[in-house]
Amino acid sequence: MQASTEHKKGFFYKSGLYRYKKYGALSLMLLPVIIYYLVFHYASMYGAVIAFKDYSFMKGIIGSPWVGLANFRRMFMSDSFFEVFRNTLVISLYKLITGFPAPILFAILLNELNGGRFKKTVQTISYLPHFLSWVILGGMFMQLLSLGGPINIFLKKIGLDPVFFLGDVRYFRSVLVITSLWKSIGWSSIIYLAALTGIDPQLYEAARIDGAGKIKQIIHITLPSLIPVITIMFIFSVGSIINDDFDQIFNLYNEAVYSVGDVISTYNYRIGMINNEYEYSTAVGLFKNVIAIVLIFITNFTAKKFNDYGIW
Amino acid sequence: MxxxxxxxxxxxxxxxxFALSGCGSEKGxxxxxxxxxxxxxxxxxxxxxxxxxxxxxxxxxxxxxxxxxxxxxxxxxxxxxxxxxxxxxxxxxxxxxxxxxxxxxxxxxxxxxxxxxxxxxxxxxxxxxxxxxxxxxxxxxxxxxxxxxxxxxxKYRRPMAYRGDWMENLGETKLPETLDEFETLMYKSAKNDPDGDGTKNTYGLSAGGVYAVYGAYGIVPEFWMENENGELVFGGVQPKMKEALALLRKWYSDGVLDPEFIVSEKQSASSNMSTPFVNGKIGFTANGEDWHFKPKFDNSNEAVDWEGDNVKELRKIDSHAADSIRLGLPVKGPHGDCGLGSSSVxxxxxxxxxxxxxxxxxxxxxxxxxxxxxxxxxxxxxxxxxxxxxxxxxxxxxxxxxxxxxxxxxxxxxxxxxxxxxxxxxxxxxxxEWNNEGKENEVEWRKETKADYGAIENKLKTVLESEGVYGVELEKLRSEAYISIITGSKDLDYFDEFVRKWNTSGGEQLTKEANEWYKGIK
Missing domain, CATH: 3.40.190.10 (Periplasmic binding protein-like II)
Structure with a gap:
């Protein structure tokens, strides 16, 4: 029956378009979302052309004269560009190495907890920092990590020299990585916890009967079941390596740690403060996005080589 | 982002x-x-x-x-x-x-x-x-x-605000007039336990206070000043700045300059309260403007007068200390320079x-x-x-x-x-014109504290053409150079290299533009 209709309708059928017609009402409900994306996410992308222009309010986006790659040239020529570019990548890489596996581990550990109330409490506590803004946390960490702060008082008590964590190039990046880990670990583990609840308990039961211990169960059942989620999350994380956490760094850094902590977005912000140079910041943004999309493609391609999961 | x-x-x-312009005209x-x-x-x-x-x-x-x-x-x-x-x-x-x-x-x-x-x-x-x-x-x-x-x-000048109760504890009564006297007081504030709690937890000065030292060499590092040839030059790269940095470098290694001086004293960007000053970590500051240390007057133009932020906040901790705050004058440096940064009308x-x-x-x-x-x-x-x-x-x-x-x-x-x-x-x-109307007490107070004495203004009163291109880079270069010299991570002679770099990274161009503008004004 189906085969014969396919034959008749040809391309229309093969492409699957017929299903939109068949489920007309549902397709219609999708329309607002599509329009939303077209108008607010695709149409506005047009503004990115100002990266290649000398933008002026009066002349508008279309009327402003083209300047070719001048804005990009300026970006690459500035003395600090490679420093901030390197800082961005290094800090993001550190964050990826620690911040990516940590929530997975945390989710698995939480999952192994039996007590309902204790588990819920731990979970809630671990989510809380996610809801605090870096403006507040920045002030908090500055107090905690200052020379007269509790951490240094403790160091002095055990006979160590006090450390100026936020003003010392040797410690600043570690502070960024650890505070970011602390803030995000609970929240990022939610998706893994959700995936964990989807694992069929019969698998565990069968494993137990075969004599597998907890560790074996984790290695052979839990982790393999998480692989699809882990893959997709990893692709996303790699894609965002180029995106630094402006709020965090801006609230924690100072002039003494520029050499290790100044990143693309903070540097750009300071340029924006002096002059409203939209075209320049657009150029930097475009550059970042191009890198991000290339990274996503590469990771997606590699992930698909090794297993069958990917974004598309 | x-x-x-x-x-x-x-x-x-x-x-x-389109929608907006439509609305606008209708409304009109x-x-x-x-x-x-x-x-x-x-x-x-x-x-x-x-x-x-x-x-x-x-x-x-x-x-x-x-x-x-x-x-x-x-x-x-x-x-x-x-x-x-x-x-x-x-x-x-x-x-x-x-x-x-x-x-x-x-x-x-x-x-x-x-x-x-x-x-x-x-x-x-x-x-x-x-x-x-x-x-x-x-x-x-x-x-x-x-x-x-x-x-x-x-126009407001930076303050020279001292903790009077600390000075009393240190046996000092006279406010410093020269950089040498100032140095003595700063060393005593750091070494002689001015707060009398038996532990070494105080410093002489912090991020704001360093401007008093720069001023004693006639410099505000962010400002443009006129040299003897009537040309505009950038304060932060002047040879005298090297001497000021050398002194601060010594103070830093002697534990007189707060090691956390690289973090702004300000409580937040919009506040003018000096956190270390109010918390009793330092006994002197030049942070903010003099009215942030203003006492409450009974006889002002409004029936309910207010207290400067620093005084108000310090009062919450220690009322005696709040009342003891003394405002001094910019100190005179070794070359006879004497000044302090100020805003412009x-x-x-x-x-x-x-x-x-x-x-x-x-x-x-x-x-x-x-x-x-x-x-x-x-x-x-x-x-x-x-x-x-x-x-x-x-x-x-x-x-x-x-x-x-x-x-x-x-x-x-x-x-x-x-x-x-x-x-x-x-x-x-x-x-x-009428700003001081009904504020006789405040006018008197400002006169008494010589609030305008030694005020150094920025001679450049425009935004230079290339400032958008070079400004951030040069500012970064400058602040990093100062910090590494003061904290000792680079030699004092790095200053000369920094000046060379400053000039070649756009400083020369800015100086040229500044002088073109200055000529046009004169």
Missing amino acids: MNKKILGMIGAALCCS QENTGGKTQISWTAWLGAPVNENADMIKYWNDLLDVDIDVWNIEAANYSETIALKIAGGEIPDVLYIPTMASYTKYAKDGILAEFTDEQVKEYAPKMYETYKKTDENALSYRKVDGKLYGLPALTT IGTKSATVSFSTKLQNDEKKLKKIFEVLETIGFTSYDNLLTAKNGIKGVHWDFNEKNQIVYLDEKYQQYTERAKIGAHTVMTTLASL
Whole structure:
């Protein structure tokens, strides 16, 4: 029956378009979302052309004269560009190495907890920092990590020299990585916890009967079941390596740690403060996005080589 | 992150521009009663009410119809940029930063006018500007043309604030006059336990205090100054700066300079309270401006006077310490220099008021707007008082001591005054002539503390053409160089290398532009 209709309708059928017609009402409900994306996410992308222009309010986006790659040239020529570019990548890489596996581990550990109330409490506590803004946390960490702060008082008590964590190039990046880990670990583990609840308990039961211990169960059942989620999350994380956490760094850094902590977005912000140079910041943004999309493609391609999961 | 926002902004602007401009014109046609309609922007403490008392007051008095655009002060620059991108320009455009002003002027969205027009339309305003500074209007010229009127702000020098109770504990009574005396006091503050708690937990000075040292060498590192040849040079790269840094380097290694001096003393960007000073970590600061250390006067122009932030906050911890704060004078350095950074009456930090380019060919309306601005801010103390506080007898009145008393207590809050269209809504441009009216105590206090003594102003009062290109890079270079020299991570001689780098990374170009501008002004 189906085969014969396919034959008749040809391309229309093969492409699957017929299903939109068949489920007309549902397709219609999708329309607002599509329009939303077209108008607010695709149409506005047009503004990115100002990266290649000398933008002026009066002349508008279309009327402003083209300047070719001048804005990009300026970006690459500035003395600090490679420093901030390197800082961005290094800090993001550190964050990826620690911040990516940590929530997975945390989710698995939480999952192994039996007590309902204790588990819920731990979970809630671990989510809380996610809801605090870096403006507040920045002030908090500055107090905690200052020379007269509790951490240094403790160091002095055990006979160590006090450390100026936020003003010392040797410690600043570690502070960024650890505070970011602390803030995000609970929240990022939610998706893994959700995936964990989807694992069929019969698998565990069968494993137990075969004599597998907890560790074996984790290695052979839990982790393999998480692989699809882990893959997709990893692709996303790699894609965002180029995106630094402006709020965090801006609230924690100072002039003494520029050499290790100044990143693309903070540097750009300071340029924006002096002059409203939209075209320049657009150029930097475009550059970042191009890198991000290339990274996503590469990771997606590699992930698909090794297993069958990917974004598309 | 920034970029996404901007793209979004521009996209939204594109989408909305048609709709918005449509709305705008409709609104304009609604109530034409022969009155000149003026759309108005300003720094607002709170959104102005519909039919606000004071707007009505000025509308009736001046026969105009003012429409205040309620733009939140915190997001003013972004919001106004969005509106302008959408083709909406208010008749009276408040521009908070000099950089935006220059950009708008170059982009052609501002009406150009001449000194003669100001003189003709608003003679009293013109006179005030001329009296303030012969070049007052020239400072706002972009490529030789005038597009805006600068706001006037009282000039304040950095303070030299000492903890009097600490000095007492250290057996010092005299405030330092020379850098040597200052050094002695700083060492004692760090070494001799001035707070008497038996532990070494104090320092002489921190991030703000270093400016006192720079000043003793006649330098404000961020400012441009005139050299002996009458040319502008950048303070931060002068040879004397090396000596100042050498001294601070010594103080740092001796534990006199707070190791956390690289973190600003300010509690937050918008606060002028010095955290280490209030917390009793340092005994001296030059952070902020002298009025942040102002005591409360019984006899001021308002019945309820206020205390400077630092005094107020310190009082919460230690009332005796708060009362003991002493203000000194800038100290004299080894070369006889003596000074301290100060704000300017008209500087690059002062706001500008400009007019929409639509008024370029509407001389009648432009004239009317000048009349409004002049009447409110430049003609009489009464008008200015009304504009700032409300109508006498309705919102406030004088008490028997000729002090302002708000008839409804809520008006003590500036936000409440902003809501009725008073406070800063109409007074972006105002003469400073009557600023001290009724404030005899404060005037006396400033005279006693010699609050203007040794004030060093930035000689450069414009935004240089290439500042957007080199500014951030040079600032980064400078702050990193200073910190690494003071903390000892680089040799003192690195200063010479830093000066060379500063010059080749754009400093030379800025100096050239600064001097071109300076010649044009002189």
